[in-house]
Amino acid sequence: MNELTPPPTGHEGAPPAAPRLQPEPSRPELAEIAAAVERTNELLTRVLAEVATTPSTHAIFVDAGYVYAAAGRLVAGTEDRRAFELDAEGLIEAFIDKARMIFPDSRLLRVYWYDGARRRIHTTEQQGIAELPDVKVRLGNLNANNQQKGVDSLIRTDLESLARHRAISDAALIGGDEDLVSAVEAAQGYGARVHLWGIEAIGGRNQAEALLWEVDSQRTFDLEFCKPYVTRRAAYEPFAEPHVHHGPAPSRDDVRFVGAQVAAQWLGSRGRESLAELLPGHPYLPGAVDQELLVEAEALLGLSLRGHADLRRALRDGFWDHLRTQY
Incomplete structure (x- = not known):
């Protein structure tokens, strides 16, 4: 058996040297990505910490036309504003107190009071409401038949905008018009919860069924709640109005x-x-x-x-x- 001899040590005939591992070329783009991820993690940590310590926020949206009509009908037996006085300041404070009980860990953003006025020029009463703390008066138009126009669109705009910008987590909506359904859906789509508040109706409903279906919760204020804020004018005599329906409601x-x-x-x-x-x-x-x-x-x-x-x-x-x- 032949002995194995070591290979020559000279350059000639020497086996090739094992390839040396070259250091991986630098990847500056990976370093930048890693730094960006780290900054993002730090930002998320700060945001989560802030969210954990920031109380939730709620707002109250009041359709004044609905409140006047429903409360007037319930307490004074009429929807005609000329026949009774509404203590708006006291009622707004009652709404705020009720919200404070329902949302104990939440702070009030403000109360939005939506009403109509001819040519959108506020009345003395509306001016007084606008001067109340934490109250924002928003005016639609009032036509010749004393019907509000444009109020629902104002409510939709504000409710959707506040929900979209995460300015509120809960909305107490006091109204009953079916046209508000789209606003409720939009606000819920942005993560806000919408709670429908209403005033007790005599012999039926004064809020649209479609609206009742869409909201997250419902609450009704009864005669005992509303009575302190509605006072009938004893000397009021209604004017004769043409084309007023006096019979049963049409089918x-x-x-x-x-x-x-x-x-x-x-x-x-x-x-x-x-x-x-x-x-x-x-x-x-x-x-x-x-x-x-x-x-x-x-x-x-x-x-x-x-x-x-x-x-x-x-x-x-x-x-x-x-x-x-x-x-």
Whole structure:
């Protein structure tokens, strides 16, 4: 057996040296990423610590038209503001106290008081409410029939904006109009909880069912709660008003027929071109058209449809029924 001899040590015929491990080239982009991740972690830690020590915040959104109508009907037997006085300051304070009990670990952002005024010029009473601490008065318009216009859109704008910017965690909404459903849905989509507060209705409801379905909780204030803030004017004598409905409330079919009447008038004055623009939005109507429909229908019926969400739905159904037959 041949002995193995060590390989020559000279350069000639020497086996190749084992490859040396070269240091990995520097990766500055990885260092930058690591530093950015570290900064992000530090920021998240600070934010979480701040959130843990920051109390939640709530706001109260009051549809004054609803409050006047519902409280007046419950306590004074009438929705006519001229027939009674409302202690708005006392009622607002009662709402704040109630919210303090319901949200004990939350702070109040403010109370938003939504009302109507002719040409949006505030009355003396509204000015006094605006001067109350933690109260913001927002005015829509008031038409010739003393109906609020634009108030629901103000509520929607404020509620959605505050929820989107995480300015509130809870919203107490005092109102009843079905048009507020979209605002509730939007606020909830941004993580806010919406609590619907109402005033006891006599012989029915004064809040739309669709609104009751969407909110996170419901609360109703009864006669005992409202009575201290409503005082009937003893010397008040209502003026005779034309086209006032004194009989029983119209049926859904009656209101649906009126909706079709208004649709026929609307179509006759605007033409089929306007119909083609309206149909893609079915079953929703643009705000301006919906307001026109409501005003015209109330004039024909001699009845305010405020607080009658089911009749307003029937009205819109009748409006659409006629338009769709003409397409």
